[in-house]
Amino acid sequence: MTTTSSAQHTRRDFLYVATGAVAAVGAAAAVWPLISQMNPDASTIAAGAPIEVDLTPIAEGQDIKVFWRGKPIFISHRTKKQIEDARAVPVSSLPDPQTDQARVKEGHDQWLVVIGICTHLGCIPIAHEGAYDGFFCPCHGSVYDTSGRIRQGPAPSNLPIPPYAFVSDSKIKIG
Amino acid sequence: MSGPSSYQPSHPALQWFEKRLPLIGLIHSSFIAYPTPRNLNYWWTFGGILSFMLGVQIVTGVILAMHYTPHVDLAFNSVESIVRDVNYGWLLRYLHSNGASMFFIAVYIHMLRGLYYGSYKAPREVLWILGVIIYLLMMATGFMGYVLPWGQMSFWGATVITNLFSAIPYVGESIVTLLWGGYAVGNPTLNRFFSLHYLLPFVIAGVVVLHVWALHVVGQNNPAGVEVKTEKDVVPFTPYATIKDGFGIVCFMIFYAWFVFYIPNYLGDPDNYIPANPGVTPAHIVPEWYYLPFYAILRSIPSKLGGVIAMFSAIIVLAFLPWLDSAKTRSSKYRPLAKQFFWIFVVVCVLLGWLGGKPAEGIYITAGRILTFCYFAYFLIVLPILSRIETPRAVPNSIADDVLAKYGKKAGPMAPVILALVLAGGLVMGGSQNAKAAEGGPTPPSLSWSFAGPFGKFDRGALQRGYKVYKEVCATCHSMNLVHFRNLADPGGPGFSAAQALAVASDIQVKDGPNDAGDMFDRPGRLADKFPAPFPNENAARAANGGAYPPDLSLLAKARNYDRGFPQFIFDFFTQFQEKGPNYIDALLQGYEDAPKDFQLPQGAYYNKYFPGHAIKMPKPISDDQVTYDDGTPQKVENYAKDVATFMMWTAEPHLEARKKLGLQVMIFLIIFAFLMYFTKKKVWADAH
Numbered sequence: 001m002t003t004t005s006s007a008q009h010t011r012r013d014f015l016y017v018a019t020g021a022v023a024a025v026g027a028a029a030a031v032w033p034l035i036s037q038m039n040p041d042a043s044t045i046a047a048g049a050p051i052e053v054d055l056t057p058i059a060e061g062q063d064i065k066v067f068w069r070g071k072p073i074f075i076s077h078r079t080k081k082q083i084e085d086a087r088a089v090p091v092s093s094l095p096d097p098q099t100d101q102a103r104v105k106e107g108h109d110q111w112l113v114v115i116g117i118c119t120h121l122g123c124i125p126i127a128h129e130g131a132y133d134g135f136f137c138p139c140h141g142s143v144y145d146t147s148g149r150i151r152q153g154p155a156p157s158n159l160p161i162p163p164y165a166f167v168s169d170s171k172i173k174i175g
Numbered sequence: 176m177s178g179p180s181s182y183q184p185s186h187p188a189l190q191w192f193e194k195r196l197p198l199i200g201l202i203h204s205s206f207i208a209y210p211t212p213r214n215l216n217y218w219w220t221f222g223g224i225l226s227f228m229l230g231v232q233i234v235t236g237v238i239l240a241m242h243y244t245p246h247v248d249l250a251f252n253s254v255e256s257i258v259r260d261v262n263y264g265w266l267l268r269y270l271h272s273n274g275a276s277m278f279f280i281a282v283y284i285h286m287l288r289g290l291y292y293g294s295y296k297a298p299r300e301v302l303w304i305l306g307v308i309i310y311l312l313m314m315a316t317g318f319m320g321y322v323l324p325w326g327q328m329s330f331w332g333a334t335v336i337t338n339l340f341s342a343i344p345y346v347g348e349s350i351v352t353l354l355w356g357g358y359a360v361g362n363p364t365l366n367r368f369f370s371l372h373y374l375l376p377f378v379i380a381g382v383v384v385l386h387v388w389a390l391h392v393v394g395q396n397n398p399a400g401v402e403v404k405t406e407k408d409v410v411p412f413t414p415y416a417t418i419k420d421g422f423g424i425v426c427f428m429i430f431y432a433w434f435v436f437y438i439p440n441y442l443g444d445p446d447n448y449i450p451a452n453p454g455v456t457p458a459h460i461v462p463e464w465y466y467l468p469f470y471a472i473l474r475s476i477p478s479k480l481g482g483v484i485a486m487f488s489a490i491i492v493l494a495f496l497p498w499l500d501s502a503k504t505r506s507s508k509y510r511p512l513a514k515q516f517f518w519i520f521v522v523v524c525v526l527l528g529w530l531g532g533k534p535a536e537g538i539y540i541t542a543g544r545i546l547t548f549c550y551f552a553y554f555l556i557v558l559p560i561l562s563r564i565e566t567p568r569a570v571p572n573s574i575a576d577d578v579l580a581k582y583g584k585k586a587g588p589m590a591p592v593i594l595a596l597v598l599a600g601g602l603v604m605g606g607s608q609n610a611k612a613a614e615g616g617p618t619p620p621s622l623s624w625s626f627a628g629p630f631g632k633f634d635r636g637a638l639q640r641g642y643k644v645y646k647e648v649c650a651t652c653h654s655m656n657l658v659h660f661r662n663l664a665d666p667g668g669p670g671f672s673a674a675q676a677l678a679v680a681s682d683i684q685v686k687d688g689p690n691d692a693g694d695m696f697d698r699p700g701r702l703a704d705k706f707p708a709p710f711p712n713e714n715a716a717r718a719a720n721g722g723a724y725p726p727d728l729s730l731l732a733k734a735r736n737y738d739r740g741f742p743q744f745i746f747d748f749f750t751q752f753q754e755k756g757p758n759y760i761d762a763l764l765q766g767y768e769d770a771p772k773d774f775q776l777p778q779g780a781y782y783n784k785y786f787p788g789h790a791i792k793m794p795k796p797i798s799d800d801q802v803t804y805d806d807g808t809p810q811k812v813e814n815y816a817k818d819v820a821t822f823m824m825w826t827a828e829p830h831l832e833a834r835k836k837l838g839l840q841v842m843i844f845l846i847i848f849a850f851l852m853y854f855t856k857k858k859v860w861a862d863a864h
Contacts, residue, residue, distance in 0.1 A: 015858060
């Protein structure tokens with residue numbers, strides 16, 4: 001390279017930096033659609049619309065499993081004893097302290113609606129199993145009580161509650 | 176140029192790595208220190224452009240494969256769901272489908288450049304043959320990719336091309352069955368085409384590595400056609416070739432973006448927006464434009480086996496070029512006769528491409544035969560003879576001399592050459608659109624549409640009125656299988672609110688089930704439901720319509736076209752005209768007339784001057800005052816037709832507004848970027864002169 005005057009030098013550097021910067025912006029913008037396409041598409045989002053579940057056929061002590069957004073939702077029609085068990089536990093003794101009242105809708109204490117996915121590593125627990133007559137995850141031994149709260153095992157938190165509301169006394173809308 | 180690398184890493188960690196795997200040294204010597212002739216012109220940037228396009232095709236292709244379903248029942252709709260539902264799916268699909276065309280444009284220029292400057296001559300024969308192999312692999316890949324959307328042209332193209340192998344004596348039929356994996360083109364064929372379409376680009380990439388390797392052993396050819404002699408003849412690859420190729424790529428991207436964002440279906444055949452139907456063949460089967468010259472050669476030979484042999488020979492002959500042309504002078508720049516014959520050969524190829532898109536009848540057949548003869552004569556007669564009789568002009572002593580001789584002289588012939596190439600390209604592209612010329616009939620008038628042009632947007636009022644016409648008139652016979660009620664509230668659509676769209680949906684009873692009791696039941700429509708068909712199945716639809724099946728309307732605006740004639744399609748490229756379908760739909764709805772006296776109207780058909788053949792099974796669907804408009808628009812067939820055609824364009828291309836908006840942003844960006852690259856390139860090269 002031959003010597004160039006300093007004035008030329010700055011102008012040239014500015015041009016190089018500007019070109020490089022525009023190229024970098026272009027490359028970054030081009031990557032955006034390539035990543036964005038992996039998100040759920042419009043039909044998947046539309047299929048994730050709320051679902052309604054009729055509770056009439058579920059007898060006391062029985063529980064059913066429905067699917068919403070690809071996740072199993074457990075709906076338990078709890079017995080008096082199960083509710084009492086859940087409420088008798090001192091909240092402070094729980095790994096993830098939460099009252100039973102906070103996990104059901106007021107006036108519908110017998111209905112427990114939880115996402116049936118173990119908060120440890122995503123397996124599906126079995127209902128009516130384990131030491132607390134709640135849920136038991138066979139993969140790594142997490143035990144949940146009749147309120148779906150974690151009591152033993154590696155899971156860090158309670159079974160999550162999906163967004164839902166009572167449309168009538170015998171019908172809920174999940175989502 | 177080959178041999179031990181001059182690369183000396185400074186960092187101890189890099190030195191440690193380099194001793195064990197000299198990868199960085201390889202990259203350094205191949206793409207940084209590699210000496211390139213300093214007199215390369217812009218025809219040489221197409222090598223870089225091709226590498227870029229291979230990358231684009233592999234990246235977009237891998238992504239499209241994440242959303243595509245290779246099954247005969249699902250393939251067509253999976254492609255449509257990519258375009259409609261996947262985030263930026265329309266962009267990825269159009270990048271990929273138009274990318275194939277860009278790839279071929281670039282490879283043809285790359286090949287013609289090699290032909291003109293004698294890049295196939297010793298010591299570059301292996302380099303050239305590897306290029307011919309890449310070209311063959313590209314043709315196979317492009318063909319199989321075209322089959323995947325499983326439209327009418329896909330299906331029939333696959334049938335025709337695989338049937339080529341039936342020309343082989345004795346075992347042809349068995350080979351075709353083997354290729355199909357069945358008794359006809361079907362699901363096994365689609366599955367294996369998908370698998371191979373995914374595989375072959377990586378094989379291409381592998382051969383490209385060999386191609387580049389061979390190039391780096393023998394060094395690049397150059398416009399003067401003399402070998403590199405001294406250090407003064409060359410510049411290092413980086414920054415000189417890198418920045419020049421970069422500028423070339425950005426310019427090419429502007430051309431590419433023009434297609435992707437403004438005329439994405441210009442190069443495609445409308446018939447491929449009709450799902451594959453093994454029971455009906457399209458009137459004219461045409462391959463994609465880049466195969467048309469070879470298709471013309473195939474059809475010129477009045478023998479099945481002969482045609483197939485001629486077609487394959489037309490490509491294979493390229494591999495023998497280094498020995499067919501034994502002239503000592505490489506570059507046609509210094510070969511006055513060879514230069515003229517080269518341009519005649521280019522014109523022959525373009526004309527063959529144009530013929531490939533014409534129906535095989537009358538004068539076209541004779542012309543095809545003459546041109547086929549000319550094509551082979553160039554390789555087998557002209558070049559061998561020329562190399563013996565031609566007296567070339569004196570070539571420069573060295574590349575440095577060539578640069579000095581050119582310095583200060585304006586590159587005069589460049590502009591007309593580029594113009595000729597653009598026009599030639601336009602001809603080839605238009606050729607495929609011309610294939611339906613034989614169908615006749617008056618041309619529908621071209622209307623002005625609000626969604627036309629680079630800034631076009633749908634007229635919301637027209638979309639809403641069009642929906643009303645569709646719902647009250649068209650929907651009594653036709654379905655829209657690809658449109659969902661939720662789409663009515665999508666941005667860029669008729670502008671319904673989500674609540675309005677839900678209200679529209681819940682007005683309709685949808686059959687669902689079976690429920691726990693095993694029964695089917697009716698429920699109100701949901702946003703996720705499609706516009707339903709008015710008939711339970713195809714047979715019921717046929718029975719209610721005098722045996723004619725009412726086609727699904729979702730893609731009608733993209734699946735219908737009419738001949739625009741020469742030279743209209745060249746203007747269409749520049750004016751971004753893509754309103755063929757809506758023009759046709761509008762004209763058809765208004766084209767009902769009483770049949771002329773001498774016209775034999777078949778039983779149960781109606782006369783329509785715009786329908787091919789003029790006898791249409793659909794009775795005049797709409798008349799004045801049939802649908803009530805609330806916004807004061809006159810209730811005339813004219814308005815109904817225009818509104819419903821607008822609505823059908825939206826159902827065929829729901830992301831049209833998003834496409835044009837993003838296109839504008841990309842264009843502005845690319846133009847700014849191109850300017851910056853140009854000035855940077857000038858500054859970098861200033862040192863080299």
